[in-house]
Amino acid sequence: MHPAATQSSQATIETFQKYVIPNYTRYPVCLVHGEGSYVWDAEGKRYLDLFPGWGCNILGYAPPRVVKAIQEQVTHLIHVPNTWYTEAQGKFAEALCTRSFGQAFFCNSGAEAIEGAIKLARLTGSPQGRHKIITFENSFHGRTYAAVTATAQPKYHEGIGPLLPGFRYAPHNNLSAVRELVDKETCAILIEPVQGEGGVNVPRDEFLAGLRKIADENGLLLIFDEVQTCMGRTGTWFGYQQWNVQPDILTMAKGLSGGVACGAFIAKTEIAANLKPGKHASTFGGNPLAMAAGLATIETIEKDKLLDNVAVMSARFREHFTKLKSELSIIRELRVRGMMIGIDLTIPGTPAVGKCMERGVLVNCTHDTVIRLLPPLNITAQQVDEGAAVVSEVLREMARGA
Ligand SMILES: Cc1ncc(COP(=O)(O)O)c(C=O)c1O
Numbered sequence: 438m439h440p441a442a443t444q445s446s447q448a449t450i451e452t453f454q455k456y457v458i459p460n461y462t463r464y465p466v467c468l469v470h471g472e473g474s475y476v477w478d479a480e481g482k483r484y485l486d487l488f489p490g491w492g493c494n495i496l497g498y499a500p501p502r503v504v505k506a507i508q509e510q511v512t513h514l515i516h517v518p519n520t521w522y523t524e525a526q527g528k529f530a531e532a533l534c535t536r537s538f539g540q541a542f543f544c545n546s547g548a549e550a551i552e553g554a555i556k557l558a559r560l561t562g563s564p565q566g567r568h569k570i571i572t573f574e575n576s577f578h579g580r581t582y583a584a585v586t587a588t589a590q591p592k593y594h595e596g597i598g599p600l601l602p603g604f605r606y607a608p609h610n611n612l613s614a615v616r617e618l619v620d621k622e623t624c625a626i627l628i629e630p631v632q633g634e635g636g637v638n639v640p641r642d643e644f645l646a647g648l649r650k651i652a653d654e655n656g657l658l659l660i661f662d663e664v665q666t667c668m669g670r671t672g673t674w675f676g677y678q679q680w681n682v683q684p685d686i687l688t689m690a691k692g693l694s695g696g697v698a699c700g701a702f703i704a705k706t707e708i709a710a711n712l713k714p715g716k717h718a719s720t721f722g723g724n725p726l727a728m729a730a731g732l733a734t735i736e737t738i739e740k741d742k743l744l745d746n747v748a749v750m751s752a753r754f755r756e757h758f759t760k761l762k763s764e765l766s767i768i769r770e771l772r773v774r775g776m777m778i779g780i781d782l783t784i785p786g787t788p789a790v791g792k793c794m795e796r797g798v799l800v801n802c803t804h805d806t807v808i809r810l811l812p813p814l815n816i817t818a819q820q821v822d823e824g825a826a827v828v829s830e831v832l833r834e835m836a837r838g839a
Pocket of ligand 1: 691
């Protein structure tokens with residue numbers, strides 16, 4: 438038993454079976470403690486986590502500066518509503534906007550950030566009678582009604598209609614399809630710079646620049662959903678900086694506060710001005726705890742030079758998996774952008790998750806065939822080698838049909 442555990446995994450699972458709505462498929466262990474890239478279950482088994490917190494634990498588990506910032510903040514103020522000013526919110530907004538642009542609005546999750554961005558786009562477009570939004574096949578924007586409608590994947594729409602009116606879906610990487618969908622009622626184009634849940638789909642060269650051009654020519658807003666790509670995930674502070682294409686609105690969440698629930702969007706100042714008092718709000722949004730954690734996350738990325746580490750470790754993962762691809766015909770494609778890694782297989786990938794877990798390594802499988810890794814920005818060379826060795830061993834075994 439791990440010292441942080443008070444009961445076995447099985448005892449916790451039994452409590453869940455009685456009292457927690459079973460809407461998630463969960464792995465059959467209870468996690469009790471984490472440090473850096475490692476996490477332990479109640480029985481004391483250690484895992485190397487290459488997908489910590491679904492990308493939220495961008496600095497791994499219990500990052501020291503974030504822990505300390507939370508401990509200090511919690512003794513002063515945990516929550517203060519947005520009818521007051523707080524130092525932490527102002528400082529975190531400044532830290533984000535000086536690394537990007539515009540002004541910030543804070544909320545608590547990715548879907549909430551998307552909801553706010555969509556409302557701002559419609560508020561901006563409504564004087565010209567514009568409300569339609571173009572999004573992309575295989576996108577993922579969250580589970581609330583606007584966010585799930587924006588998510589152009591039929592499996593997420595089944596049984597919950599009617600959806601929000603006014604959304605149009607284009608194939609990814611296809612500029613002429615986008616041009617055909619634009620009409621006088623269109624107000625915005627919404628896209629993830631790198632599609633995450635959709636399979637780590639990197640846009641082809643000039644695609645994002647092409648969307649910027651279409652938006653400019655037609656008076657539309659370009660919104661980047663950077664819930665997964667923010668805070669250095671791709672090797673720059675924000676994904677848009679990889680392609681040098683600046684959006685008008687940018688959403689963030691996941692790693693934004695080093696694992697503490699936090700969401701935000703930033704908007705160019707002239708567009709942000711359309712969000713007048715009373716038009717939008719979030720009770721917990723911008724609370725001092727999440728803001729202090731966010732500031733400590735930025736400080737850690739900067740002081741520990743983690744953007745440089747992402748470049749080095751990304752190249753190291755790429756080298757391991759490029760070699761593996763040349764060896765195994767079950768690997769269709771390798772897609773890597775910083776600490777976003779997708780290994781697209783010709784066979785179902787889900788069995789790899791369980792096989793890696795048995796060997797003490799945590800990975801994800803998305804879109805049936807894509808092994809997805811979102812390692813923390815501070816992963817070490819030894820951990821990259823350790824993780825890649827296990828993933829390689831498992832994929833070799835699957836290629837042999839074992
Ligand atoms: C790109 C993107 N947008 C939005 C969301 C929704 O975020 P949340 O689950 O915090 O609502 C996700 C979650 O995976 C995401 O990857």
